[in-house]
Amino acid sequence: MSEELLNLTLHVWRQDGPNASGRFETYQAKEITTHMSFLEMLDVVNEELIENGKLPIAFDHDCREGICGTCGMVINGVAHGPQKLTTTCQLHMRQFNNGDEIWLEPWRASGFPVLKDLVVDRTALDRIIQAGGYISIRTGSAPEANEMPIAKAIADHAMDAAECIGCGACVAACPNASASLFTAAKISHLSLLPQGQAERQDRARQMVAQMDAEGFGGCTNHGECEEACPKGVSLRWIARMNRELVRSMVKADTPIESRKR
Amino acid sequence: MELRSNEPTGPIENRWDKHKEANKLVAPANRRKYTVIVVGSGLAGGAAAASLGEMGYNVKCFCYQDSPRRAHSIAAQGGINAAKNYQNDGDSIYRLFYDTVKGGDFRSRESNVYRLAELSVQIIDQAVAQGVPFAREYGGLLGNRSFGGAQVSRTFYARGQTGQQLLLGAYQALSRQIEAGTVEMFSRTEMLDVIIHDGRARGIVTRCMKSGKVSPHIADMVVLCTGGYGNVFYLSTNAKGCNCTAVWRAHRHGAAFANPCYTQIHPTCIPQAGTYQSKLTLMSESLRNDGRVWVPRRKEDVTKRPEDIPEAERYYYLEERYPAFGNLVPRDVASRNALYVTNDGLGVGPEVDGERRGVYLDFGDAIGRLGEQTIRERYGNLFDMYERITGDSPYKTPMRIYPATHYTMGGLWVDYNLQTTIPGLFAGGEANFSDHGANRLGASALMQGLADGYFVLPFTVGNYLGEVRTLPPLTEDHADVIGAVEAVEERVQKLMNAPDPKHAPEYFHRKLGRIIWTKCGMSRNKEGLEEALREIPKLRDQFWREVKITGSGEELNQTLERAGRVADFFELGELMCLDALKREESCGGHFREEYEENGEALRDDERFSYVAAWEWTGNPGEPRLNQEPLTFEYVKPTKRSYK
Structure with missing residues (x-):
């Protein structure tokens, strides 16, 4: 595909630390080729900032191939930017036009405090998994793998839910800053599988309780999360999570209050 | 330096069992008295930390990412090998062992490779029980495919995201232990040095990547599962953050570095x-x-x-x-x-x-x-x-x-227990050199990471602790700890205050990568390697003179993080070229243009059937070479030919 050069104006959220107040600062990105990835464009801007003695823009990134879930910023009001099913690191500059103004912000949610510039703290998502997003199986105690056949359709369905990369775009896109899509994807993945049945009720209850405790909002069916999700994780998992939660309340043989944490 | 592989003898299929029977154990009630540090949270580190936590050890796990779920194991696409023979196509543990030794071009240790093949079957059981959604057939049983030219279908996969799903399995097991309080997790924390006391690894020095705070962590032993060094080339398929700092710091304290020239x-x-x-x-x-x-x-x-x-x-x-x-x-x-x-x-x-x-x-x-x-x-x-x-x-x-x-077969030299040449310092996964020889087969990296993490380290860690019993108490005010912390702080200051700051660390890293890629990449020769060995020290000197880092060390500073990593890549890159120069043969991922026949690699078993274990001497240009001879009792070396 042919290469073009772009000159862009960036308005970037700069914030020195978690307790500092932030502001937008404007930078010019010159002669950016359309073959560059979005993060490479920021690399170029940053290298120039450093050479001019200024502080580079802090942003999270790692694998740069759309699977680790580290990167993420709000680009022109859209989590991960304008291309569907694409993480920020996989977004390329051919999605932009010469002369564009681009606004860059961190994920904004009270569950994700800003650490610096575009870097946020997403450890709340880890704590939701710690609350029950696993199957308790001790290393070495597993039965022979083929002893338990699982229908292909069920395994594929579980894999659809397991595709979540934990980037947090769903939270950033949600008007309520809800982590429902993230939480629902893991609850669904594990509750679909026969291995996940033993802890099914506790898992749903504990994970939802933790999500609430972290200060994430509730789901009111806007659907923005699914729209922003770079892996196409479906909104229907939230419906399943809600079913799992109700089920755990009516079927539970343990008290409804979530386990003491 | 004495290299003792500590591998058991006798029939190869009994060696691992025999080894386990002979070794020391720590009683369940005593395990909580021991603190084990695991650096890295990928397949090897995550699995090891989770398993050790389950057993009752007091585990501290560290990763540079913001969450242990993001280690670069996550990016593996293809699959994981296991000798299950579900396809009835004649696979067996022995065949997987044979293929791996041959694929490694006869430069790996037979005992280790056999153990890997043996453990492969348990890994699949473990992962399935954790809920890893592997591909299945319509009858509900696990599906397999043939991968990387293998003549049997022994590869298990989860769409194109096998690494992701296996890592999430390990991460979830780790999360369970964090919740249970057996594992304390430190994310966004970078290990910058090892603490050595009385000749043993007794802890690490870290820098918190949020606050810049440098702190010591004292333990009874340290396990490094910090991945490979492919980013020495600057451009690679590794994640941007992948680095060699942990293993290189260990090397500088006396851990031998094996076969650095074997890169895939x-x-x-x-x-x-x-x-x-x-x-x-x-x-x-x-x-x-x-x-x-x-x-x-x-x-x-x-x-x-x-x-x-x-x-x-x-x-x-x-x-x-x-x-x-x-x-x-x-x-x-x-x-x-x-x-x-x-x-x-x-x-x-x-x-x-x-x-x-x-x-x-x-x-x-x-x-x-x-x-x-x-x-x-x-x-x-x-x-x-x-x-x-x-x-x-x-x-x-x-x-x-x-x-x-894509992958680096070289790494810290380890014995059969995955212990480096520093007592109490272990290495698992891509960070060690142990199983792939000069070339890794497709779908074997995930297998090795998980075998080390779930099944080898939990046992050999116990064996080490059972053997040493009680270590002398070590506190933060001991000179060895204070010295290690001060050395890290000094290095940070040195990086922050280069005499003539001009360029960002990326500038130097790109130049270094270019030298290594063109002269120590796919095809190598004496002249090019000697040229690289002249260029790298010059560029390294320029780096220390001109590296420019803005901001301070006492805050989140990604430029500083990168600079420290690039500094270590310079020294490792030099060792790679030295190793490639010294190895006057072509084998696996190491191809020397002088040693070929009609375009085919020419191995020299007479002279080079050994593991090159390099020892730090204080000067990056003058490491000492130690050799661990390789013997092949089961798979007799043959020539690879694809004509």
Whole structure:
């Protein structure tokens, strides 16, 4: 595909630390080729900032191939930017036009405090998994793998839910800053599988309780999360999570209050 | 330095059991008295930390990422091998062992490889029980495929995201232990040194990447599962953050570094598009099943559109040179041939630094034969990814591919227990050198990481602690701890205050990568390596003089993080070139142009059937070479030939 050069104006959220107040600062990105990835464009801007003695823009990134879930910023009001099913690191500059103004912000949610510039703290998502997003199986105690056949359709369905990369775009896109899509994807993945049945009720209850405790909002069916999700994780998992939660309340043989944490 | 492999003797199929029976244990009630540090949270580190936590040890786990779920194991696409023989096609533990020793070009330790093959079957059981959604057949049993030219179908997979799903399995097991309080997790924390006390590894010094605070962590032992060093090339398929700092710091304290010149180049990656390029993306090797590799026959045609080049003017070089294997020749052969044709000026795609480094991978024939729908079903995800990155649709025009560094077989030297030459310091996963010899087979990296993490380390850690029983108490006010912390702080200050600051760390890293890639990459020769060994120290001196870092060390500072890593890559890069120079043979991922016969690698078992374990002497240019001789009782060395 042919290469073009772009000159862009960036308005970037700069914030020195978690307790500092932030502001937008404007930078010019010159002669950016359309073959560059979005993060490479920021690399170029940053290298120039450093050479001019200024502080580079802090942003999270790692694998740069759309699977680790580290990167993420709000680009022109859209989590991960304008291309569907694409993480920020996989977004390329051919999605932009010469002369564009681009606004860059961190994920904004009270569950994700800003650490610096575009870097946020997403450890709340880890704590939701710690609350029950696993199957308790001790290393070495597993039965022979083929002893338990699982229908292909069920395994594929579980894999659809397991595709979540934990980037947090769903939270950033949600008007309520809800982590429902993230939480629902893991609850669904594990509750679909026969291995996940033993802890099914506790898992749903504990994970939802933790999500609430972290200060994430509730789901009111806007659907923005699914729209922003770079892996196409479906909104229907939230419906399943809600079913799992109700089920755990009516079927539970343990008290409804979530386990003491 | 004495290299004792500590491998058991006797029939190979009994060695691991025999070893376990002979070794020491720690009673369940005593385990909580021991603190074990695990650095890294990928397949090896995550699995080890979770398993040790379950057993009752007091575990501290560290990762540089913001969450342990993001380690680069997550990016592995293809699959994981296991000798289950579910397909009834004659696979066995012995066959997987045999294939791995042969694939490693007879440069690995037989006992270790056999254990790996033996443990492979348990890994699949473990992962399935955790809820890893592997591909299944309609009858509900696990599906397999043949991978990387294997003659049996022993690869388990979860779509194109096997690494992700296996890592999430380990991460979830780890999360359970964090919740249970047996594992304390430190994310966004970088290990910058090892604490050695009384000749043993007793802790690490870390820098909190949020606050910049440098702190010591004292323990009874340390396990490094910090991955490979592929980013020494600057451009690789590794994540941007992957680095060699943990293993290199250990090396500088006396841990031997084994076979650094064994690096694996993957033939099917998306080529570099410009000098700004920050990383390379791998496209699954399975593409070569249906794609045909070619370049124009004539230099004049390299800028033409591929569809304008008639069939007769296309040079299907793999098919012509290797009629038996064609486009499916092994990774190293495919990679080197791409280098040769582009060296001849036949490369295609954009010019970067005055060279066109790309070849076509053409699906035109396959689409004509099988229809676009079939190709979409087989490779749809990969084609979409290619189009996102390049803007070209492989349904309409040939892909462009070029080799890229993908995996490093070299690493810290370890014995059968995965202990380095520093007592109390262990290494697992890609960070050690142990199982792949000079070349790793496809779908074996995940297997090794998890075998080390779930099944080897939990046992050998206990054995070490059972043997040492009680270590002398060590507190933060001991001179060894204070000294280690001060050394880290000094180094941070030195990086922050270069005398003549001019360039960001990336500037130097790109230059270093260019030297290593051109002179110690797919194809190496004496002259080039000697040149690299002259250039690297000069560039390193310039780095320490001119590296420019803005901001301070007492805050989140990504430039400082990168600078420290680049500084270590300089020293490791030099060792790589020395090792490559010293190894006057071609084997696996190490190809020396002087040692070949009709384009085939020429191994020299007489002189080089050993593990090169390099010892730090205080000067990066003058390491001491120690040799661990390799003996082959079961798989007799033969020559690889694909003609």
